[in-house]
Amino acid sequence: MKCEFASENIVLMKYGELPDELAGVLEQHLAECESCRGELEEMQLFDEQLALLPVAEPSPNLLAQSRMRLDDALDLIPPHGFFTRLRTNFFRWMGNVQSAPALATLLVGMGFLAGNFTYRYQVAHEPKQKPGPVYMSHPGDGVVANVTGIVKTPNSELVQVNYNRVVPETMEGSLDSPEIRQLLLIGTNPAATDPVRLNSVALLTSECQAGHACQPTPDGNGIRQALMVSLRYDHDAGVRMTALKGLQRYVGQDSHVRDAVSEALMSDPDASVRKAAIGLLGPVRSDSSVQQVLRTVSTQDTNPYIRTASYQALQDTADIQ
Numbered sequence: 001m002k003c004e005f006a007s008e009n010i011v012l013m014k015y016g017e018l019p020d021e022l023a024g025v026l027e028q029h030l031a032e033c034e035s036c037r038g039e040l041e042e043m044q045l046f047d048e049q050l051a052l053l054p055v056a057e058p059s060p061n062l063l064a065q066s067r068m069r070l071d072d073a074l075d076l077i078p079p080h081g082f083f084t085r086l087r088t089n090f091f092r093w094m095g096n097v098q099s100a101p102a103l104a105t106l107l108v109g110m111g112f113l114a115g116n117f118t119y120r121y122q123v124a125h126e127p128k129q130k131p132g133p134v135y136m137s138h139p140g141d142g143v144v145a146n147v148t149g150i151v152k153t154p155n156s157e158l159v160q161v162n163y164n165r166v167v168p169e170t171m172e173g174s175l176d177s178p179e180i181r182q183l184l185l186i187g188t189n190p191a192a193t194d195p196v197r198l199n200s201v202a203l204l205t206s207e208c209q210a211g212h213a214c215q216p217t218p219d220g221n222g223i224r225q226a227l228m229v230s231l232r233y234d235h236d237a238g239v240r241m242t243a244l245k246g247l248q249r250y251v252g253q254d255s256h257v258r259d260a261v262s263e264a265l266m267s268d269p270d271a272s273v274r275k276a277a278i279g280l281l282g283p284v285r286s287d288s289s290v291q292q293v294l295r296t297v298s299t300q301d302t303n304p305y306i307r308t309a310s311y312q313a314l315q316d317t318a319d320i321q
Contacts, residue, residue, distance in 0.1 A: 005087070006036045014043055169236050175207060181223065188226050194236050201230050201239050205246030216247075216254070224250060228260040237270040244276050251280050259283060264292045265310075271303045278309050 009026045012018040016025065032035050058066075149162040173180045186192075187200030204223045208214035214223045216257035224247070231243040244264065250257045258281070274297075281290050291314065298310035 003036055005035060005041060006030070006033065010036065010040050010043065010196065013049075014040075083301060097173050120148060175203060176212060181207070181213070185221065185223070185226050188234075190232050190233065190235075194239075197230070197234060197239050198242065201227065201234075201242045201246070205242050208246040209249065211249075213248075216256070224254070224257070228257065231264055237273055238275050240264070240268065240270070241276060244273065244280060248280050252284050258287065258290065262290060265293055265297055274301070274303070274306050275309065278306070278313060282316075285316065 003243045006026060006029045009018055013023065013026060030040060048064055071269050090298065143166050145164040145166045147163045149161045151162075153160075154159070171179060171183060173282060175181070181204075184200045184203055187196050188204070190197075192200070203228060207223060208227065214226050216222050227243040227246045231240050231247065234240050234243070247257050247261065251261055252258075261277050261280050264276050265281065268274050268277070278294075278297075281294070284290055285294065294310045298307050298314060303312065
């Protein structure tokens, strides 16, 4: 409370017209302000001095004239502004609160609960930030093969990702078509699925058995080379057995094929493949390298049948010689 407002309230308090809600605020101000406290003491001293003088009753004419002048003066007083009324109402409300501590505690508690509830409501109903749109340079079907680069724009959520896409396609044509044969060669790759590798090797085997373009190529990417790779490295026994069939007619004329079949006889984990390799090497069992392989297998192979078949092939070789 300011001293100017306190002076007005001192006068009202002195004449018993101060509202109760302002009395507490005024008392607190008087306890802190020495100037206003001195003004109140002066008014009290003035009243004491007046009390010593005889009281004269005013004449009726003086009383009527005084009331008329008072009404005129009150009419000339400008109305209080908005801030003045707000200040008056605020101090009146503060007086009521100070006079009722329980009410003040209740209001503080209610304010805390209301603020907490409002905050929780705003958080729960705050609209979720949606991610921005995603733009693709070449949208289309296919799967992502690999990511080649990532660039993030500084001080933002924008990220640019570069990647390669694998788009599925279909080609239809004759086995004699170079494009179809090239796809079949790719189908023998170890990364392909078992059915794809088996079908690719089977079709390439049929081409070799028919004598269609199964000659070795300088770049090492021909059908015959692909069958030898499958025989050596494919993990499916069915694929290796099929590759053996495709190489059968070239064992006698191609030393590379003969070496691949000999390796299969020595180290293939499947007994059926080793047995089939013995049959393929039969026409060339007089070859010294083949005899060495048959001799080793006849004494070291874990399968008794393979050892017996290899020994029998060696005996047939002796009869031929």
